[in-house]
Amino acid sequence: MKRSIKTVAIIGGGPSGCALATLLKRKGFTVAVFYLEKRPEIIVGESLVPAIIPFLRKLGVEDEVKTYSTYKPGASVWVNKDEEATSPFSFGGGGLPHYAYNVPRTQFDKTIFDLALREGVTFFNQAAKLEKTGNGDELKLGDETLASIHGFFGGQPHLIVDTSGRSRTIARLLNIPTRAGYRKDVALFAHLSGAEKIEPYNIHLHRLAKGWTWRIPLPDRISVGVVINPEHLGEYGSNKEEQYDNILKRDETLVKFTKNAKRETGVMQYDNYQLISQKMYGKNWLLAGDAGGFLDPIFSSGLFLAIKGAFAAADAIEAGTDKAFSKYQRYQLYELSIWQKLVDTWYSGSLFTLFKVGQDRMDTAFGRFIGPHMQRHLTRIFSGEAVYRFYSRGFLNFVLGPMISLMKLGRLHNRNIKDLEIK
Numbered sequence: 539m540k541r542s543i544k545t546v547a548i549i550g551g552g553p554s555g556c557a558l559a560t561l562l563k564r565k566g567f568t569v570a571v572f573y574l575e576k577r578p579e580i581i582v583g584e585s586l587v588p589a590i591i592p593f594l595r596k597l598g599v600e601d602e603v604k605t606y607s608t609y610k611p612g613a614s615v616w617v618n619k620d621e622e623a624t625s626p627f628s629f630g631g632g633g634l635p636h637y638a639y640n641v642p643r644t645q646f647d648k649t650i651f652d653l654a655l656r657e658g659v660t661f662f663n664q665a666a667k668l669e670k671t672g673n674g675d676e677l678k679l680g681d682e683t684l685a686s687i688h689g690f691f692g693g694q695p696h697l698i699v700d701t702s703g704r705s706r707t708i709a710r711l712l713n714i715p716t717r718a719g720y721r722k723d724v725a726l727f728a729h730l731s732g733a734e735k736i737e738p739y740n741i742h743l744h745r746l747a748k749g750w751t752w753r754i755p756l757p758d759r760i761s762v763g764v765v766i767n768p769e770h771l772g773e774y775g776s777n778k779e780e781q782y783d784n785i786l787k788r789d790e791t792l793v794k795f796t797k798n799a800k801r802e803t804g805v806m807q808y809d810n811y812q813l814i815s816q817k818m819y820g821k822n823w824l825l826a827g828d829a830g831g832f833l834d835p836i837f838s839s840g841l842f843l844a845i846k847g848a849f850a851a852a853d854a855i856e857a858g859t860d861k862a863f864s865k866y867q868r869y870q871l872y873e874l875s876i877w878q879k880l881v882d883t884w885y886s887g888s889l890f891t892l893f894k895v896g897q898d899r900m901d902t903a904f905g906r907f908i909g910p911h912m913q914r915h916l917t918r919i920f921s922g923e924a925v926y927r928f929y930s931r932g933f934l935n936f937v938l939g940p941m942i943s944l945m946k947l948g949r950l951h952n953r954n955i956k957d958l959e960i961k
């Protein structure tokens with residue numbers, strides 16, 4: 539059945555909302571975005587993956603993003619304070635650009651917002667109030683909200699899209715069932731000056747004694763985030779600033795890189811962010827970006843999935859059929875589930891174990907044969923390509939699971955190599 543969609547209200551003016559608004563406007567829809575001008579001092583989500591670049595080009599904003607961002611040629615991962623593995627994206631080969639950017643988020647969000655403005659999208663600086671109607675699966679803009687926009691849609695919009703990020707406006711209103719990730723970590727994050735960079739432009743990911751940390755080089759600051767199980771937080775202080783500062787002072791890996799650093803911003807805290815709605819559309823609504831589902835920050839997939847998802851949502855809305863909406867939902871859930879499998883290999887420690895096993899076996903014929911192959915496909919995790927290549931997915935599934943187990947069973951690697959899970 540084809541829905542007659544000509545007018546679309548979008549709730550949330552972040553990257554997914556503004557990208558979707560732009561694409562719909564280009565397709566001839568009447569679109570308005572409800573957005574909140576007030577944003578936090580700093581916004582998390584500053585490391586992009588190469589997989590986002592083709593979408594930035596299609597939107598026509600890569601050149602602008604480049605002007606205020608740090609060029610990002612790869613990722614460096616520390617297994618512990620002295621053991622580092624660096625992967626330039628070029629090691630991944632494949633069809634993607636061999637770079638990405640580290641972006642100051644306020645500027646990045648403004649770029650996508652300004653693009654939508656230039657394309658003729660209308661913005662309302664207010665939180666839209668939504669109400670349930672019909673059998674409870676239908677939504678409408680509340681009377682007050684509708685009155686405040688002076689008949690912009692000529693009545694109710696035909697479709698309401700939730701891109702309100704982790705506020706999850708529609709999912710909460712409709713009580714949509716969710717799948718929560720098994721990790722219940724807290725992320726604390728701030729900008730520092732004077733923190734040490736090893737590979738100057740790469741994202742740096744460190745496994746810590748408790749949790750893990752990112753260091754993202756921005757043009758004049760370094761974004762440092764600590765992801766930690768909340769059970770450990772109390773040991774570091776009674777408020778988020780104390781906890782963040784003390785983790786940096788006490789963790790021996792962080793001390794090494796941040797001992798001369800100064801915190802330049804407040805500390806932001808994010809809880810319970812592994813959450814995926816199991817239903818992404820209804821009679822007259824759709825979820826996109828984080829409002830539909832967010833996995834985990836580890837592989838910097840958030841903005842890529844948000845923007846890529848905006849393209850998929852725009853196509854589904856243009857097709858306007860139940861089949862297209864259902865396909866959109868199926869694909870979003872499928873894509874998130876594949877990313878989830880990769881995320882799990884970080885927390886279970888199998889990625890680190892594979893790295894150690896690789897080092898241990900490098901001087902054997904098998905090690906020399908498989909090493910470059912392994913490096914290529916592991917790099918594709920960090921570029922975002924692994925999820926979309928059938929062979930990479932299969933190969934990684936094998937080496938990160940059965941292969942390590944078989945090697946353990948056959949005592950084919952050093953028995954001192956322990957599983958290096960994230961505590």
Ligand SMILES: Cc1cc2nc3c(=O)[nH]c(=O)nc-3n(C[C@H](O)[C@H](O)[C@H](O)COP(=O)(O)OP(=O)(O)OC[C@H]3O[C@@H](n4cnc5c(N)ncnc54)[C@H](O)[C@@H]3O)c2cc1C
Nearest residue numbers: 550552553554583584585665702703725827828835840841
């Ligand atoms: C700890 C952490 C680290 C991360 N690191 C990275 C990273 O390095 N790289 C990466 O790509 N991603 C990262 N992410 C994910 C990334 O931040 C998100 O995936 C991305 O911001 C999603 O974009 P979005 O447009 O869907 O939502 P958002 O960026 O959250 O935008 C939603 C917008 O909606 C607005 N809004 C909310 N409620 C309403 C309302 N009722 N009415 C109107 N407006 C509303 C908000 O103000 C906001 O502007 C990280 C996330 C976390 C939690």
